[in-house]
Amino acid sequence: xxxxxxxxxxxxxxxxxxxxxxxxxxxxxxxxxxxxxxxxxxxxxxxxxxxxxxxxxxxxxxxxxxxxxxxxxxxxxxxxxxxxxxxxxxxxxxxxxxxxxxxxxxxxxxxxxxxxxxxxxxxxxxxxxxxxxxxxxxxxxxxxxxxxxxxxxxxxxxxxxxxxxxxxxxxxxxxxxxxxxxxxxxxxxxxxxxxxxxxxxxxxxxxxxxxxxxxxxxxxxxxxxxxxxxxxxxxxxxxxxxxxxxxxxxxxxxxxxxxxxxxxxxxxxxxxxxxxxxxxxxxxxxxxxxxxxxxxxxxxxxxxxxxxxxxxxxxxxxxxxxxxxxxxxxxxxxxxxxxxxxxxxxxxxxxxxxxxxxxxxxxxxxxxxxxxxxxxxxxxxxxxxxxxxxxxxxxxxxxxxxxxxxxxxxxxxxxxxxxxxxxxxxxxxxxxxxxxxxxxxxxxxxxxxxxxxxxxxxxxxxxxxxxxxxxxxxxxxxxxxxxxxxxxxxxxxxxxxxxxxxxxxxxxxxxxxxxxxxxxxxxxxxxxxxxxxxxxxxxxxxxxxxxxxxxxxxxxxxxxxxxxxxxxxxxxxxxxxxxxxxxxxxxxxxxxxxxxxxxxxxxxxxxxxxxxxxxxxxxxxxxxxxxxxxxxxxxxxxxxxxxxxxxxxxxxxxxxxxxxxxxxxxxxxxxxxxxxxxxxxxxxxxxxxxxxxxxxxxxxxxxxxxxxxxxxxxxxxxxxxxxxxxxxxxxxxxxxxxxxxxxxxxxxxxxxxxxxxxxxxxxxxxxxxxxxxxxxxxxxxxxxxxxxxxxxxxxxxxxxxxxxxxxxxxxxxxxxxxxxxxxxxxxxxxxxxxxxxxxxxxxxxxxxxxxxxxxxxxxxxxxxxxxxxxxxx
Ligand code: ADP
Ligand code: MG
Numbered sequence: 001x002x003x004x005x006x007x008x009x010x011x012x013x014x015x016x017x018x019x020x021x022x023x024x025x026x027x028x029x030x031x032x033x034x035x036x037x038x039x040x041x042x043x044x045x046x047x048x049x050x051x052x053x054x055x056x057x058x059x060x061x062x063x064x065x066x067x068x069x070x071x072x073x074x075x076x077x078x079x080x081x082x083x084x085x086x087x088x089x090x091x092x093x094x095x096x097x098x099x100x101x102x103x104x105x106x107x108x109x110x111x112x113x114x115x116x117x118x119x120x121x122x123x124x125x126x127x128x129x130x131x132x133x134x135x136x137x138x139x140x141x142x143x144x145x146x147x148x149x150x151x152x153x154x155x156x157x158x159x160x161x162x163x164x165x166x167x168x169x170x171x172x173x174x175x176x177x178x179x180x181x182x183x184x185x186x187x188x189x190x191x192x193x194x195x196x197x198x199x200x201x202x203x204x205x206x207x208x209x210x211x212x213x214x215x216x217x218x219x220x221x222x223x224x225x226x227x228x229x230x231x232x233x234x235x236x237x238x239x240x241x242x243x244x245x246x247x248x249x250x251x252x253x254x255x256x257x258x259x260x261x262x263x264x265x266x267x268x269x270x271x272x273x274x275x276x277x278x279x280x281x282x283x284x285x286x287x288x289x290x291x292x293x294x295x296x297x298x299x300x301x302x303x304x305x306x307x308x309x310x311x312x313x314x315x316x317x318x319x320x321x322x323x324x325x326x327x328x329x330x331x332x333x334x335x336x337x338x339x340x341x342x343x344x345x346x347x348x349x350x351x352x353x354x355x356x357x358x359x360x361x362x363x364x365x366x367x368x369x370x371x372x373x374x375x376x377x378x379x380x381x382x383x384x385x386x387x388x389x390x391x392x393x394x395x396x397x398x399x400x401x402x403x404x405x406x407x408x409x410x411x412x413x414x415x416x417x418x419x420x421x422x423x424x425x426x427x428x429x430x431x432x433x434x435x436x437x438x439x440x441x442x443x444x445x446x447x448x449x450x451x452x453x454x455x456x457x458x459x460x461x462x463x464x465x466x467x468x469x470x471x472x473x474x475x476x477x478x479x480x481x482x483x484x485x486x487x488x489x490x491x492x493x494x495x496x497x498x499x500x501x502x503x504x505x506x507x508x509x510x511x512x513x514x515x516x517x518x519x520x521x522x523x524x525x526x527x528x529x530x531x532x533x534x535x536x537x538x539x540x541x542x543x544x545x546x547x548x549x550x551x552x553x554x555x556x557x558x559x560x561x562x563x564x565x566x567x568x569x570x571x572x573x574x575x576x577x578x579x580x581x582x583x584x585x586x587x588x589x590x591x592x593x594x595x596x597x598x599x600x601x602x603x604x605x606x607x608x609x610x611x612x613x614x615x616x617x618x619x620x621x622x623x624x625x626x627x628x629x630x631x632x633x634x635x636x637x638x639x640x641x642x643x644x645x646x647x648x649x650x651x652x653x654x655x656x657x658x659x660x661x662x663x664x665x666x667x668x669x670x671x672x673x674x675x676x677x678x679x680x681x682x683x684x685x686x687x688x689x690x691x692x693x694x695x696x697x698x699x700x701x702x703x704x705x706x707x708x709x710x711x712x713x714x715x716x717x718x719x720x721x722x723x724x725x726x727x728x729x730x731x732x733x734x735x736x737x738x739x740x741x742x743x744x745x746x747x748x749x750x751x752x753x754x755x756x757x758x759x760x761x762x763x764x765x766x767x768x769x770x771x772x773x774x775x776x777x778x779x780x781x782x783x784x785x786x787x788x789x790x791x792x793x794x795x796x797x798x799x800x801x802x803x804x805x806x807x808x809x810x811x812x813x814x815x816x817x818x819x820x821x822x823x824x825x826x827x828x829x830x831x832x833x834x835x836x837x838x839x840x841x842x843x844x845x846x847x848x849x850x851x852x853x854x855x856x857x858x859x860x861x862x863x864x865x866x867x868x869x870x871x872x873x
Contacts, residue, residue: 004040005079007032008053012072017325020068022061030057034583038563049082051702058727059666062748154361157383161363168346170366174859177204177348184340197325206340207348207369210388210822211320214375217288217304218318223263226298230291233316234300235308236260238283243276258285266299275305284308288315304331313338318375337373345369351856352391360838362387389824393614393835395864396821400617401839402861404455405847407618412453412596413572417445417476425475425522429468429504436460436626440469443622447598448476448573454598457579457616460624461794462604462759463631467497467734469624470575471504473600475522478505478553482572485555487562487590489581491532491705492712493732497577498530498556500734505554523553531557531564534705540564562589570594576601578731584615604731604759605752607798610829613836633792634741634762636770638785640777647771648690651740654769655694655721659739662760663724666745682744683724695720701728730756736764746772747779751801754788762792 001009011032015024025032033054040050056071063071180202182192192201200206221232236258246253254269254276267287269275279285289303304314313319313334322333350357350365357364363371367380368387375381422445426433433441440458447454460466474484486501488494505522529543529552543566546552550569555561559582571594576587579601591599601619612621639647651661663686665679679700687696697720699711708728715723716735723729730753741761746754754772762768772785779785787800824831842854849858 002040002043002045004036004043004045007036007039008079009076012076015072016069020065020072022068029060033057034559034581034586038559046082048702049078052078055701055726059748061750062666153379154383154386157377157379158361158363161367161380161383162358164367166346170347170349172344172347173349174204174351174856174863177207177344178202181206184336187336194325194327198323198328203340203344206337207344208822209322209337210372212323213321214381215288215319215321216378217315220316223258223260223265225262226265226291228291228293228298231289232291233286233288234258234260234265235284235286235316236265238279238281238285239264241276241279241281243273258287266294266297267301267303268299269302272302279305286312286315288319311338313374318378318381320373320375341370341373345373349856351860352394353853353857356838356842360390360834362390365391385823388822389828389831390835392821392824393828393831394839395861396614397617397832397835397839398842398857398861399865400614401836401843402847403618405843407453407455409847410453410596411451412598413482414451415448415476415480415482415572415598417448421479422472422476425472431628433468434465434624434626434628436624437465437469440466440622440624441472443620444469444473444600445476447620448473453596454600455619456600456622457619458600458602458622458624459607459612460602460604461627462756463627463763464604464624465628466577466602466604466624467500468504470577470600470602471501473573473575473598474501474554475505477573477598478527479522482570483547483550483553483555483568483594484573484575485557485561485568485571485590485593486575486577487557487559487582488577489558489731490728491534491558492708492728493577494530494532494556494558495709495712496716496732496734498528501554501556502528527551527553529555531555531560531566532705533558533560535560559586562586562593566593568593571597573598573600575599579603580605581731604756604794605798608829610832613829613832617836630765631762632765632767634758634768634770636758636772636789636792638746638772638774638780638789640780641773641775644773647742647773650769650771651722651742652691652694654739658737659721659766660715660718660735660737661722661740661742662729662738662757663722663742664729664744664757665724665726666748679724679726686722686724691722694722696722696724699723699725699728701726727753727757729760733760734763735760739764739766739768741768741770742773743771744773745775746785747774747776747782749784751784751787751797754784755794755797758788758792 011024011029015022015029018024022028037050037054040053041047053075056075060068060071180192181187181195181200182189183203187195195201195206198209200209216231217233219230219232221230221234223234223236226232226234237260239257239259241254241256243252243254245251252271252273254272256267256279258265258267284307286306286308287300287303288305289300292299292301304319306312306315314331320334320337322330322337324330324333346366348366348369352360352362352365362368363383363386365387368384371380371384372388375384422441426441440460443456444454447456458466458469470486474486477484486497488497502525506525506528507521529546531540531543535543543552543555544564547555547566547568555566574590574594574597576582576590576599579587580603587599587601591597607615654661663682665682679698683696683698697711697715699708699715703711711723712729712733714720718737727749738761741758743749743754743757749757758770761770770788772788774780774782774785787797791797842849842857845851846854849855849861
């Protein structure tokens with residue numbers, strides 16, 4: 001089977017194991033598409049299969065768990081059909097959750113155990129190797145006024161670790177932890193294989209395999225004091241123990257009566273026969289579990305048990321609960337972790353220089369590693385979490401800060417825009433620039449003239465007019481003989497930009513004022529070209545030649561620009577539109593096509609400051625917070641499915657006034673699994689029964705690029721009034737005459753997506769409408785839809801989206817090592833700012849990290865960035 005399909009198989013498997021929570025890929029399954037699609041295409045995976053998978057993935061986030069399972073199975077069947085010759089390879093199992101299977105000695109996880117903690121976390125067996133969430137904590141957020149005692153306790157913990165007498169001096173350099181797990185006693189190739197499914201390949205992986213939560217069994221209680229619901233440890237003696245078959249012999253029950261002098265307690269274990277073999281009457285045991293009630297008596301079901309002699313890892317303490325996989329059980333892993341941690345943690349050298357660590361009020365790394373696994377107290381655990389979270393964010397910030405320093409130290413070609421010349425260019429535009437546009441233009445002018453490469457993010461809400469700013473930057477650079485390129489995420493958008501830029505840069509202004517002679521256009525038509533995947537090979541060759549000899553001054557395209565071996569004669573300006581659709585490395589790849597070119601990236605996805613500092617920390621930021629004048633907020637309404645006719649009559653009356661309409665459907669084809677109304681089917685229905693006298697066009701992702709563009713162009717020219725489409729028009733599409741956006745199955749879309757779709761209308765001066773029709777009446781109370789009706793402000797929506805769904809939706813999984821944060825919360829602005837301060841100070845004093853006290857840090861940094869800015873596979 002082709003590697004790209006194998007990769008899918010792995011993701012499907014993981015997703016199934018996780019219970020279809022759309023977390024197998026950080027940020028959601030659809031995040032893998034941006035890299036998967038080119039790879040699959042490269043391997044010759046049939047185009048229709050790719051399109052099918054893309055469409056299912058885009059939809060995935062909005063499906064219920066059950067539908068997700070069906071969707072993945074459906075996809076897998078389809079892949080198998082198309083790979084018939086390769087069918088001998090093993091089919092993926094995505095039918096059921098897998099319970100953790102025992103290794104010898106068999107020690108299944110207690111079946112009833114999740115009720116102890118089920119409100120805190122998903123069942124253990126569904127945990128996965130790819131973790132995006134910050135590690136959960138058993139520490140509840142402290143009440144506001146407890147803050148000072150809390151701080152005092154924290155200070156005391158730091159103080160204590162500071163003064164601790166070390167028996168073992170750390171000597172182990174970061175690189176030594178790259179040794180494979182097989183160096184550990186008792187871990188051979190077979191067990192290593194099991195561990196590798198958890199992503200545990202090296203000693204470092206083990207040390208950094210953090211518990212996903214903790215059970216607090218540090219309270220020891222006599223039996224007569226037990227209360228129903230307590231989570232406690234009990235030390236007792238076994239009085240009786242017996243095993244019997246239950247449920248017609250399909251299950252076993254081990255029952256014991258234990259006592260501690262204060263009282264007696266009944267304990268039972270389901271399907272853990274081996275317990276009975278280990279415990280005998282008179283043995284002294286330590287039990288940890290939750291006190292239950294059965295027929296009025298206190299009982300314990302499926303508690304953890306250790307003997308009094310052995311080291312207590314599962315009882316009588318704050319017990320770590322690790323993510324697991326098949327063939328790896330909790331208590332076995334706990335023992336392994338204990339061995340690794342107690343030997344290696346104290347020996348691990350701390351890469352943070354002592355002085356900095358103290359200033360940052362952090363505990364030493366060896367203590368943090370010990371305490372995160374086997375905490376001696378809640379305070380110690382919290383201090384460990386803070387230390388490890390700091391490390392992650394600090395390494396991340398060091399990377400971006402270093403990057404920024406590096407760019408600032410380079411020289412770039414200088415472009416000065418003469419004020420009269422620039423004024424003339426601006427005056428050619430059919431409108432006046434807004435204040436925000438003027439501001440952005442000033443920033444860019446300044447950057448281009450600085451002699452250092454521009455590195456700027458232009459962030460402006462949908463419709464704020466970013467394209468014209470890009471056009472002006474292009475004008476400055478190309479009018480001085482250099483080349484520029486602009487990359488957009490879809491071919492539709494690339495085509496649109498190409499047309500817009502042709503208009504702005506190669507046309508005479510419509511009418512020059514009497515007396516003034518307009519300057520000649522900046523470029524001629526053949527100096528501006530479009531390069532997308534479907535551009536015919538002959539034309540591509542011609543474009544390559546023109547770019548190589550400098551005859552072409554501007555190329556607009558999709559990621560084809562980076563995949564194609566195009567080389568430029570003198571590329572000086574790189575523009576990436578809708579940059580959140582690309583990964584950091586794609587941005588970097590495009591930049592590498594020139595020698596220190598100026599870089600300008602644009603996004604309509606507003607993000608909170610904490611995120612901006614992290615993912616765009618190496619960029620300068622310009623916010624465009626003003627809409628062109630005369631825009632009216634788009635009137636947004638939720639309609640019940642049965643009120644559809646009202647939507648249609650609004651559409652009819654808008655069309656009578658010469659306006660156009662988009663109607664969006666979430667899926668391409670009616671599928672058995674989904675009630676989603678499909679664009680293809682619906683276009684037929686709308687055309688024949690609802691709008692028989694109006695032409696209804698159709699656009700979806702499975703059409704060939706040329707066809708898509710032809711439909712889009714015709715719609716742009718106003719040749720037909722209604723366009724039925726899937727989300728292919730989601731980003732960037734600019735058709736100012738469209739005034740109605742009707743979204744069917746609106747409950748299936750995320751907020752960011754709804755906002756982008758709505759942004760397709762309201763781009764002119766007239767009133768526009770966005771109509772949201774959920775699939776069912778119940779969904780009308782859908783929170784996202786209600787938020788949509790309450791504001792048109794993308795920043796407000798972004799904050800809401802972050803609250804509701806976490807940061808994944810804003811970012812690709814590959815954005816700046818984001819995927820690998822295990823401990824830190826990306827929303828923790830205090831931590832991020834603190835880490836950034838320290839990173840900045842570090843690179844100011846020692847930009848190349850050559851000082852002896854920064855050597856360990858330098859290698860940690862290298863390790864972190866090598867490992868973490870990687871693929872999901
Ligand atoms: P976005 O920021 O979403 O990329 P566009 O650049 O596509 O927005 O611009 C949206 C629409 O607004 C376009 O039709 C564009 O011609 C128009 N526009 C841009 N700037 C102005 C302005 N200053 N005054 C009026 N209309 C403008
Ligand atoms: Mg745009």
